[in-house]
Amino acid sequence: MTLLANIRRLAQFAATIGLAALVVLSIMTMVDIAGRELFGTPVTGFSDISDLIIVIAAAACFPASLATNQHVSVRFAGMAHWRLGAVLDFLGHVIMLAVFVLIAWQLWVYAIDVYTSGQTTWLIYIPVWPVWVLTTALFVLCIPVQLSLVVAAARDIRFSAQNPVGMNDAAATSVRPENKEEPDGTD
Amino acid sequence: MPRRHPCAPRTRRSPMAPIEVGLVGLACLIAAILLHVPVGIAMAAVGAAGYVMLTGNLSGMVSLFGTETVNMLTNQDFAVVMFFLLMGGFAGAAGISADIYRVANTWIGHYRGGLSMATILGCAGFGAIAGSSIATAATMAKIALPEMEKRNYALSLCTGTLAAGGTLGSLIPPSIIMVIYAVQVEQFVIDLFLAAIIPGLLSVALFVLAIRVQLLISPHLAGAGERIAWRGRMRETGRAWAPIGIIVVVMGGIYSGFFTVNEGAAVGLVLTLIFAVARKSLTRATFTETLFGSAGSIAMLYMIVIGANIFGYFLTLSHMPSEVATWVQGLDIPPLAIVFIIIAMYVLLGCVFDALAGMVLTLPFVVPIISGLGYDLVWWGIVNVMVIEIGMITPPVGINVFVIKGLRQDIPLGTIFRGITPFLIANVVALLLVVLFPQLATWLPDLLR
């Protein structure tokens, strides 16, 4: 499972870099405000760059959110029976995988489109296609991460049957907190 | 296979009328959410399936996953949630919540139930930095719960205070819910922040009142702490200069027009980060942990809105929202009664459903009705946030309650919900006041517009 571990590490790395870029952007924003208020010299094209960084920062959060299974689901029906719960979890993960495959595919289509049409930013004509290629790559990274959750969820159905207590290796390796705390920010 | 023509499938429409498909889709969505599919994913998947049912346009459906993801990733107004979430994360890591709580305690800790009231004020203060209820409830619980238990406060009062106080995290600006509402309904988020100030303070006052009244009835629930001398109060308050300063700079800067909401959030993020580093409370580990934890929330919020927007195409094509709005406007009922019916429906929905998802999902139905009746959409945004807060603390599904339960598995859910009751009453009173006197919300934004 070293490949899987590496993919997860990559997801974590992407989120850290993406959000660190956001912190850097915030510092740049402060410098821009200072320049504007104190010296009356705004940086031409600053917004062009900041718009691009924001796209990447937001996209960089997706693989990590899957790796830690942070998307809110209402685990209501599963309370009835552990196996029903496991089956539903599995189906939920499959649907999620399908959604991320579609998003990654269509982002690639979009990246090609902005490349061929030569789309640029508003003021300083930065070509936007590299940003969308990177964004596509980040969503492609979501696919193996989510696939690993699907596999783990499928194992849960089987293993839980042999071991009704619900403790098994798959659950332990997949880092899926079953009674997970709700993540912050869901409100 | 020849390329599917956008016009061609129209002759092969589904045998059901659009409205019927819409109803089935809505039912499927609710089923999918109750059957463990994450909310955003469920909206995207059911919306896409329904879209194909209505139009037969498979390639168009597939393209929506790209279009709506691109739209949200490039949406500058929405991007502010990232800054506010990170800012809240760093503020928690820096111990700002503890600072605010301590200050509040030195001022009112000597009253009976003083720690409980200090918790409410602490929640409000931390809520002025953090944008989410859950972060507020979780952060404050770690600090205030042990203190209250040390003084033998009844567990129901402790946990009720924290679950209810946590909701102030989204009513006191900045607020993630308000950002989402503003983006989806195309209102200025600054107007919503301004509009929330008076209802937020009103809620704080009513929560404190709820504690006082409760202790008049059952004094055994909590004792009183010792009175702190003025000098001690000033010293403790002086020590908390940083969080107070950050709130003043960020929110003051935004309200006074010194910088935009996005710039204010960026400044706040940097200031809290600097403060955390200066205090040496931010290690490399807590830094990456904060980033990583925020990443999960950020992606989930984006996914909810992406999903809601894909579902929106389906809803529009089903003609359900417009038919419902026309039907409601045709009813011979006073507008205020319609408002109350919608609120009652939201409260019921909030009992069993993720309250935020409930709002995002129903906005296409509710907004045309509310604006059609001539009401202000900024005011409705505040009402919506207050209703969502109620949903977060009502049984059986109350996210804030689960947060407390998650931290302390030994406390029975029943105890927490029992402790919430007085605050729930306070919440309902606050909501009634804002509904009956919309000026409470609209006065400030109108004044500064």
Next chain:
Amino acid sequence: ESPVVLKFASAFPPGTKTNSISIPAFIKAVEEASEGTLKIEHYPGGTLGASPTTQLKLVEDGVVDIAEVVASYTPGRFPELEMFELPFVFENTREASLTAYALYEKGFFTGFDKLELVGIAEVGPYYLHSKKELATVDDISGQKLRAGGPVQGAVVQAMGGVPVGGMPATQIAENISRNVVDGTLMDIGNMFNFRIADAAGYHVINAPLGNVAVMFPMRKDTYESLPPKAKAAFDKYRGMWFSNVLSENLDKQNDESAARLEADAEHNMVEFSDEDIDTLKGAFAGLKDRWDADKDGVNLYQEMLSARDAVRADK
């Protein structure tokens, strides 16, 4: 037999002149002429696609059939339309719109290989609106001004201002009141729609700074596949007729807004002196060079001027 149904979308609010008057008029005319063979469903307010920047994508993907597309949101995609953003060419929306449609019919516009133009409104002219006091061209020097695209950016720079980009029209008012920018280029008709009138009190009304293309494209294959009767009805009203209705209503809105501003004591209608106007014209002189040159035997800029003069003469 059931009619062919087309979806006509706009990301802008239902209350705009275009959504409340012009598009309904077009739909009514076409549907009546089609004798039941064509039905057009109107989806204003972004209910089918909320973001103004992806309306073109929605049409190309076949999610909607016709949409209100602001051409400058996709820089580089419709290069010839940028030419209409040149200052001191057009006096109102109507003459710019009809000129644009005439050039489209002559096949001068690229980017339309798979698209058919249903109508176009060259909104404008844009004028300079500022929070800071303005009396002469020199006062513009150093002002931070929102530009809606590369040509407007060059216009701002030529006037001595600092262009600020990447700002949606909905954020202009907030950014002016927060000193992020000092002012903006904007058509007078939208001053109240975007609340800019609340933030900017100085309006230079005798220096027209170019028009911005808002167009209504449709996929060519969808258009070709319309049944004959529906197509005939559609052809009767698309193009010149629709562009004319669109632009006349927008000009009406321009006049109403201008009257409102003039009646308001808080607002200052500024007129630059003749010398200042000449200074500006001189500063702008180089901007047209991109188009004022023979390319494949066509001088697009001169074509635009002669088409404009024909529209003016026709009136």
